[in-house]
Amino acid sequence: MVPAQNESTPLADIAALIERVRTALARVNDPEIRKPITELDMVASVDADASGSVTVGIRLTIAGCPAADRIERDVLAAAESVAGAGNAAVDVTVMTREQRQALTEKLRGGKAARGVQFGPDSLTRVYAVTSGKGGVGKSTITANLAVALAAKGLKVGIVDADVYGFSIPGLLGLDGVKPTQVGDMILPPIAHNVKVISIGMFVDDPSVAVAWRGPMLHRTIQQFLTDVYFGDLDVLLLDLPPGTGDVAISVGQLLPNAEVIVVTTPQPAAADVAERSGIVARQTGQKLYGVIENMAGLPQADGTVLELFGSGGGAEVARRLSASQDTPVPLLAQVPLSVALRSGGDDGAPVVLADPADPASVAIQAVADTLATRARGLSGLSLSVTPR
Numbered sequence: 001m002v003p004a005q006n007e008s009t010p011l012a013d014i015a016a017l018i019e020r021v022r023t024a025l026a027r028v029n030d031p032e033i034r035k036p037i038t039e040l041d042m043v044a045s046v047d048a049d050a051s052g053s054v055t056v057g058i059r060l061t062i063a064g065c066p067a068a069d070r071i072e073r074d075v076l077a078a079a080e081s082v083a084g085a086g087n088a089a090v091d092v093t094v095m096t097r098e099q100r101q102a103l104t105e106k107l108r109g110g111k112a113a114r115g116v117q118f119g120p121d122s123l124t125r126v127y128a129v130t131s132g133k134g135g136v137g138k139s140t141i142t143a144n145l146a147v148a149l150a151a152k153g154l155k156v157g158i159v160d161a162d163v164y165g166f167s168i169p170g171l172l173g174l175d176g177v178k179p180t181q182v183g184d185m186i187l188p189p190i191a192h193n194v195k196v197i198s199i200g201m202f203v204d205d206p207s208v209a210v211a212w213r214g215p216m217l218h219r220t221i222q223q224f225l226t227d228v229y230f231g232d233l234d235v236l237l238l239d240l241p242p243g244t245g246d247v248a249i250s251v252g253q254l255l256p257n258a259e260v261i262v263v264t265t266p267q268p269a270a271a272d273v274a275e276r277s278g279i280v281a282r283q284t285g286q287k288l289y290g291v292i293e294n295m296a297g298l299p300q301a302d303g304t305v306l307e308l309f310g311s312g313g314g315a316e317v318a319r320r321l322s323a324s325q326d327t328p329v330p331l332l333a334q335v336p337l338s339v340a341l342r343s344g345g346d347d348g349a350p351v352v353l354a355d356p357a358d359p360a361s362v363a364i365q366a367v368a369d370t371l372a373t374r375a376r377g378l379s380g381l382s383l384s385v386t387p388r
Helices: 011-025 069-082 097-107 138-151 214-226 246-256 268-283 312-321 339-347 359-372
Strands: 043-048 054-060 089-095 125-130 156-160 180-182 185-187 194-198 235-239 261-264 287-294 330-333
Touching: 011 043, 011 054, 011 069, 043 089, 054 261, 069 330, 089 235, 089 268, 089 330, 097 180, 097 194, 125 138, 138 156, 138 194, 138 235, 138 339, 138 359, 156 214, 180 246, 180 330, 185 330, 261 268, 261 312, 268 287, 312 330, 330 359, 339 359
Parallel strands: 054 089, 125 235, 125 261, 156 194, 156 235, 261 287, 287 330
Antiparallel strands: 043 054, 180 185
């Protein structure tokens, strides 16, 4: 029973009221970190008086926190669900530097030293999406595949490793969105339940070209994998730049356990170049998981398919790459040309959500179905255990 505002409440009942409010607050999540605010030490205090009114003190991670309004609203709603409408108030402060440091260490599992996430001992499935040349729709496939996996309930993240040609923020409707920084930890923005980081989120003018040499590229990818807090992910997708340059080599060094998905088009010329990107991935120790053929044809009203870019390129890449490893490299999907796929990318509305029945959407969702069945586990991982 919720006490009336003007009734006197015994001390024991006040303590019970405070405990019920704390229980309700445990259901309030920080929208950026995706953990309960009670676990994050964001609840500074919960007080109640004899009239049954409750005051909740919360500590935001930083001043100007972009999620401040939502957190305050959710905390007030949680407190009022126990104390009654109009019987709760929220007092907002900001964490001290020491409190932020303690939070970042807690999120990192008590480890103050930073290291690359998702290494060989991680249970997260890591897929590096690559292509031999630009313009084959690699980023569009990556974005839609991530959203399709998240829609199945998986915890998914994207690292936009295409530093020169970043496009993931736009494809997911995150243009102009900046990450929140808590101490030396970066919280990735979230779109369609996918956590995303991209160099495009750090430049003030997206039209300005990023002109960096190899060492800067390596440090950027390394920082994305150390300073960005993704939390516990089921799947991490990396959108690599086209070709076989510095970033592909860096990813191979930083994430040797990543599995590679090669995106190509039906053209034989594109297949030749795509094969090279797969070979470089193998040379850096990564395993080739499969090939996706994009722009596989334009479906016509009479049921026929207009093969604007030829045919067979995806199957040919898969055949050539299979010849060089013990397990075959399958052709995972042939994604047809689609106006909905293109317009969804322009609007930041992935086709797998905006138009699930579109043929391109169906093809991408089929790949997501396959990836989603690959359970997390230690199978095939080195446990660094020496038998006695």
